[in-house]
Amino acid sequence: MNKNKKVKKQIEAKSKLELNTRMFINILLISLLLLGAIYTFVMANAIDVENKELLISYNAETDVNYSVILKQNPYYPTSTLGMNQQYPSALVDKVKVEMDYRFVTSENTSYKYRYFATATLIANSKNNGINKTNNNLLTKTYQLENTVTGNKENTKEFILNKEYQIDYNYFNNYINNYKNAYALSLDSYIKVTMYVELIDNYNEEVINATKTMEVNIPLLTNPFSITVVNPENTNKSLYIETNDITSSTFFNVIASMMLLTGLLLAIQEFRKVIKSDKQQSKYINKLNKIINANSEVIVKVKNKINLNNHNIIEVETIETLLDAQNELRIPIAYFELKRNKEGCFVIVNGKEAWRYILRVEDDK
Numbered sequence: 001m002n003k004n005k006k007v008k009k010q011i012e013a014k015s016k017l018e019l020n021t022r023m024f025i026n027i028l029l030i031s032l033l034l035l036g037a038i039y040t041f042v043m044a045n046a047i048d049v050e051n052k053e054l055l056i057s058y059n060a061e062t063d064v065n066y067s068v069i070l071k072q073n074p075y076y077p078t079s080t081l082g083m084n085q086q087y088p089s090a091l092v093d094k095v096k097v098e099m100d101y102r103f104v105t106s107e108n109t110s111y112k113y114r115y116f117a118t119a120t121l122i123a124n125s126k127n128n129g130i131n132k133t134n135n136n137l138l139t140k141t142y143q144l145e146n147t148v149t150g151n152k153e154n155t156k157e158f159i160l161n162k163e164y165q166i167d168y169n170y171f172n173n174y175i176n177n178y179k180n181a182y183a184l185s186l187d188s189y190i191k192v193t194m195y196v197e198l199i200d201n202y203n204e205e206v207i208n209a210t211k212t213m214e215v216n217i218p219l220l221t222n223p224f225s226i227t228v229v230n231p232e233n234t235n236k237s238l239y240i241e242t243n244d245i246t247s248s249t250f251f252n253v254i255a256s257m258m259l260l261t262g263l264l265l266a267i268q269e270f271r272k273v274i275k276s277d278k279q280q281s282k283y284i285n286k287l288n289k290i291i292n293a294n295s296e297v298i299v300k301v302k303n304k305i306n307l308n309n310h311n312i313i314e315v316e317t318i319e320t321l322l323d324a325q326n327e328l329r330i331p332i333a334y335f336e337l338k339r340n341k342e343g344c345f346v347i348v349n350g351k352e353a354w355r356y357i358l359r360v361e362d363d364k
Contacts, residue, residue: 030265036258053240056107056202060209060234063100066226069093071169086223092168095226099194099213101160110153111200111207117144119166119192121219123175126185137186138178144192158198166190172219179220188219205238280340283360287343290318290358291334297325298332298345305333305346310353321345321356 068081071093080096081087099117123138144164152158168190175188192215200207214229291298315321325332330347337344337357347354 027269030269034259034263034266054106055205055238055240056105056109056207057237058103058105058207058209058234060198060211061102062196062211062213062230062233063098064213064215064228064230065098066215066228067096068168068226069096069165083226086225089168089172089219089222089224092172095166095168095215095217097164097166097192097215099160099162099164101158101194101196101211101213103158103198103209105156105207108154108156109200109202109207110151110155111158111198111202112149112151113158113196113198114147114149115145115160115194115196116147117162117164117192117194118142119144119164119190121171121175121188121190123178123184123186123188126187137184138175138188145194160196162194164192164194166192166217168217175219186220190217190219191215192217202238203240205240207236207238209234279360283358284340287358290345294322294332297322298334301333301335304335304337304344305348307346307348307353307355310348310351313352313354315354315356318345318356318358321347321354324354 066083068085068087070076070079070081070091072079073091076091101115119142121138121140121142122136124136145162171190175186178184179186179188194213196209196211196213198207198209211231211234212229213231216227216229218224218226291300315324321332325347328347328349330349332345332347334343334345336342341360343358345356345358
């Protein structure tokens with residue numbers, strides 16, 4: 001008998017472990033499915049955003065160079081000096097400025113362009129310094145090249161190579177005479193500017209390759225250095241979103257299937273919990289009804305009664321056990337086997353025991 005009871009307990013423990021394991025696996029699977037569905041939805045949306053087709057790419061490059069042409073003199077073996085040096089103003093005749101613009105596209109396109117070049121003589125009070133205020137004492141603009149407009153049709157390349165000569169000797173003498181005539185303390189320079197505008201609407205995408213190149217030549221300074229303002233090169237690609245949504249649709253379908261499977265499993269587990277709660281509630285109600293209706297003959301005992309050495313007579317209903325109690329006139333003892341799940345009603349008469357077990361499963 002003891003061996004049978006031990007085997008029964010082992011079977012019950014194994015069954016409970018299997019049930020808990022199945023529940024844990026189901027909950028883990030539901031969580032993985034829901035998280036996987038969310039991740040796949042995000043992936044699908046990312047693919048949809050990134051699913052673009054290259055429309056056109058373009059480069060706009062500029063290059064600025066200059067050289068200084070000297071007056072005839074016994075000190076320099078050459079008549080021209082290169083960039084990034086200091087120059088004695090009394091020996092400088094002209095400054096040659098070279099400005100290059102190159103626009104290249106990956107596809108043939110048509111566009112309008114506009115460009116012009118100016119030399120601006122600027123003089124400021126020495127206290128303000130060059131470029132420190134817009135309230136210039138003197139500003140004179142000279143048109144080196146009038147505005148040129150045109151069209152380019154079905155081409156990949158637009159190139160400008162321009163050369164402008166600035167009469168440094170003239171401008172330096174001019175501003176020096178102005179300074180002496182009015183006893184002024186001045187800072188002065190010539191700003192050589194080339195402006196190139198190239199704007200196009202290519203398949204509703206804007207190409208903007210506008211550039212402004214500058215060379216600043218100081219006056220009234222001996223010696224002087226020339227500074228260059230050369231804009232950075234532009235390298236751009238324009239894209240359009242394509243209508244091919246096969247990849248994103250595939251991922252959305254997979255995500256939807258995962259989400260649906262996860263929700264169905266979650267609903268199934270939820271129904272199991274609800275069903276278990278209902279069964280337990282019915283069990284407790286039935287137990288209380290039995291005990292309350294037969295409180296005169298049923299006695300609750302705190303500890304389980306050891307029936308190992310008894311001949312156990314299993315009865316199928318509480319009514320049968322009540323009939324036995326009525327004949328034997330022995331109280332029915334009740335004790336819990338599993339809290340709120342299984343209870344035992346027993347009559348012990350010598351070596352015989354009449355037993356009825358109430359279980360949650362009995363009330364499905």
